[in-house]
Amino acid sequence: MDIINTLGRRKTAVARIYLKDGSGIITVNGRDFKNYFPTPILQFKVNEPFEITNNLGKFDVKVNLDGGGIRGQAEALALAISRALCKINEEYRPALKAKGLMMRDPRMVERKKYGLKKARKRFQFSKR
Numbered sequence: 001m002d003i004i005n006t007l008g009r010r011k012t013a014v015a016r017i018y019l020k021d022g023s024g025i026i027t028v029n030g031r032d033f034k035n036y037f038p039t040p041i042l043q044f045k046v047n048e049p050f051e052i053t054n055n056l057g058k059f060d061v062k063v064n065l066d067g068g069g070i071r072g073q074a075e076a077l078a079l080a081i082s083r084a085l086c087k088i089n090e091e092y093r094p095a096l097k098a099k100g101l102m103m104r105d106p107r108m109v110e111r112k113k114y115g116l117k118k119a120r121k122r123f124q125f126s127k128r
Helices: 038-051 070-088 090-098
Strands: 003-011 012-023 027-030 057-068
Touching: 003 070, 012 070, 038 070, 038 090, 057 070, 070 090
Parallel strands: 027 057
Antiparallel strands: 003 012, 012 057
């Protein structure tokens, strides 16, 4: 199998991955993913596509992560892995889609507007 290259995004986080046959090693920005994502919830989020498709420990993943926070990065990585698995076998798509892993979450931070404190918050009103 060749190296599969896919991209995943969430908020401002971008995950570029290179997936190939291997022993289940996930390297994020040159570090082990368990060091990069310290909480079990984020580690589960990253491994979820492999668990759903029964491919845990079958592929090596090299990841370049950029932007966003740690949670957004984990979700961007999960999307990228899901897309790569669908390139390998299209039959994985319905199972991944049912868990919501094939959709790019479109929610972004709303921009700050002039004359306001934040996107919607106003300055305190003073009658006198």
